[in-house]
Amino acid sequence: MARVVVDVMLKPEILDPQGQAVQRALPRLGFDGISDVRQGKRFELEVDGPVDEAALARIHDLAESFLANTVIEDFTIRVEEVAEAVK
């Protein structure tokens, strides 16, 4: 089994009101020096079977049509090694 991570972020030109609300709260909490915050979504997909090119192509379709709204969001896909139990 393998894990594929899909990160979805608002495109840079799209205003992110949630990120801005977080950023504005930071000085109140004593965190200075952070000039911008943007908030995204991370999806972790546990994939049965091998993560070969065909599987990645299907996940790309899934991300493009469903997980992200490409009108306003970009996405990246990466395969994460799932640590096997050490014998």
Add this chain to the structure above:
Amino acid sequence: MTARIGVVTFPGSLDDRDTQRAIRVAGAEPVALWHKDKDLKQVDAVVLCGGFSYGDYLRAGAIARFSPVMEPLLEQAKAGLPVLGICNGFQILTEAHLLPGTMLRNDHLHFICRDQKLRVENAETSWTTDYTAGQEIHIPLKNNDGQYVADAYTLDKLEAEGRVAFRYLDFNPNGSQRDIAGVTNEAGNVVGLMPHPEHAVEPLIGTGRTDGLPFFTSILKKLVNA
């Protein structure tokens, strides 16, 4: 025989009964459609109503867009079936790419509920012929994700083609670009807007006015005269 107008209920839909009632008040026959229906029961038009379909957990309207009832709806809408999307219904229509642009969280991050003044910009769609272009109306607005956004090219194109159907007047409640409250597709049969005409069809409720009723009389007239 009068026109039969379908109202889709998704899990999380809130305004299906109000919408059915508005259709009845206008003189048409409401037909309840279920999100798992694989056909549209030969209705003459469809309304996608307000609410939080499937909880809106991914994005507003994103999961509903893939429900079984949307397959025949997409196909028939492209062939000319009149479809009205109100609030969550508008979000579903943008997610389905039947209408351009998309909706973000309101710029102030709060749920908003108010009587909203609008200008009817396009009185030639299937759902707006009982208005006149430039008419100002008051209907209720209530949403969390109502900020309409699209890229500059799309916005310019919508303006140039007269496809901005409604604009917010006096107050922009959610940061929508160019004060856009509703848009139509190229053919004018698919219309979406954030405010709720179905809550303003009887003087006793909502704004105390019946400014939303012409949506439902427009489509009835169109279907009966067709």
